[in-house]
Amino acid sequence: MKKVFIMIAVMAALFVPTIVFAGGAKDQNKLYIYNWTYYTPDSVIEKFEKEYGVEVIYDEFASNEDMYAKLKAGGAGYDIVFPSGDYVSIMINQNMLEKIDKSKIPNLKNVDPAVLKKASYDANMDYSVPYYWGAAGIAVNTSKVPNFEKNWSIFARTDLRGRMTMLDDMREVMGDALVSLGYSVNTKDPKQIEAAKNLINNQWKPNLTKFDAEAFGKGYANGDFWVVQGYAEVVYEEIADNEQLKKDTVFFIPPQGGPAYIDSMCILKGSKHQDLAYKFIDFIHRPEIYAEFCDEFGFPCTANKAAGAYKKGESYYTAQELVSTELKDDLGGALDLYNDAWFNSIRVGE
Template sequence: MEKKAFTRGWIVAVAATLLVVSLFFATGCSKDEASSKGSGKTLYLYNWTYYTPESVIEKFEQEYGVKVVLDYFASNEDMFAKLKAGGSGYDIVFPSQDYTSIMMAEDMLLPIDKSKIPNLQYISPLVLGKATYDPDMSWSVPYFMGASGIAVNKTKVADYARDWSIFADTKLAGRMSMLDDMREVMGDALAHLGYSVNSTDDAELAAAQQLVNEQWKPNLVKFDAEGFAKSFSTGEFWVVHGYAEAVFEELEENRWDEVDFFLPPEGGPMYLDSMVIPKGARNVELAHQFIDFIHRPEIYAEFLDRFHFPASVHTKAAELMTVEPFYQGEDLANYELKNDVGADLEKYNEIWQTIRYVD
């Protein structure tokens, strides 16, 4: 009896230890806590994941003798909630257009002193024309403008439409996915029908809803924003709607020519991420220097090269690029920025429920 009790105690101890260890493993997502020791200032950036090349950051650190600490967000909503909840101390944040305008409206930003950023001369006037909420860069400086597109696996699919109607192709049923993103999918449908991606007109939205639910959805495996690139690389999905960098990141470079990535010519929703200086920033001066540094033509080209982005917001970097971008800046001609639709977001939400929640 004594022995049995001892054994059981031992078993429980082992089990408890294993569980505790496994909990540590399970939650062990360690943050890149760069030490901010050493002399000089520290610049705190709050950016999207995989959006700033390591090499560019290092060059900035060396040239200015400072330390850069990067913190990441996965969605504008996350970033906004954190800043609203009092998360201060960031010197530069990289919101998309709708949240740039929201942050301007909510008085969360410091003005940009354009005299300190001579490289603003390279920002494309076309982009500023689209940024109707801040056309003269008083509060935000464009970082990158792009759009999601369609990737087709050419080894599996030979004959296909190079526009949004590809998702209505019943031959490809069960092999296609679209982003799990309300504004993206609705925007694609609206653009395909010839409407604005920011439409709040009930009839137009109803037509888009019908197009998605009746023509596109029956052919999709799923709405997927997480694993589609992986599934595309394994050959599970043949046609995916998504961001080029996500698709190609999963593929070895020797397979890149198997892929036809295109932006449908009808247009669609596009995003413009900008650099803004939030109130509470500690190094306003340094933040201006960083913005100027990023837009130095050779530095900006280095950033584009790293991600194979087109020089959509920069007038000088295109000629300095050494790699072929995944799509061209001109492809964005018919694209429209997804603007904040305010309270009408609820209309989109109700439609999205019929797309996403009901089989």
């Protein structure tokens, strides 16, 4: 994977502190997890720790690229990592993951077959267990933007210039542009990728404050941004104490579709705490635990078919809104076309 973005990210990751992993028997009672920001409730972690008498060490990443770069730069020692499907494929091909022993995860019976059918990169769960099927969408502050259409073209609105952000995520933003033009988020056609690049550069980017995958929720919560592309759980976590803004916020996944993801739980090659890793994966797919996870973040129970009976809260969007979305595939060599468009054009000057 001699990609420009990976080389840059790997170099940056060399300067990022990595967990120091102690040895000895004491360390056997610790489970090291590398997961997305805002993605596993503290209550779930605490219940797991209490039930098994262990300590969970939890590190966070903001993008698949950051996660991958840190691991490739020597950020070893983690037991479980949560990549999206395209990166599961990459990591399988690069021998970065342990093969799953399904006999140690009886709750795999609760994983929704419909989600497995979508997970063509590892439909038999040989190396990964689905955690969540979802998609990024758009949050709009209706007190500032009372009239809008529910599609990606909102980012072309010049009247909202300086009040909008999109994710600093190549596949997400370019996928949105491709869908807006009627193309697949996984196209390998150079002309279609060029057209998506031009749409972003000419119509969307001039209206954006920035591309942001980390602080968009905070910026939305403090009123700097009125329209943000991002993840519902991040936005609603940041506005949890602002009742008026919660009432004014509309979050939607555009009906025209866009990139979707299946994030999965994978055991890293060489994990020193595999028994605990299996226990954790099985714990997550207990229906009542999975429902607790979904309730915490306002998710529909997309990956666990039994959890719906235990869900108590409402969801910020519905599983039906995901129907028109498309999973991001591993693009192989065609990823170079996206890297060139993103890093050598769209992100230049940022």
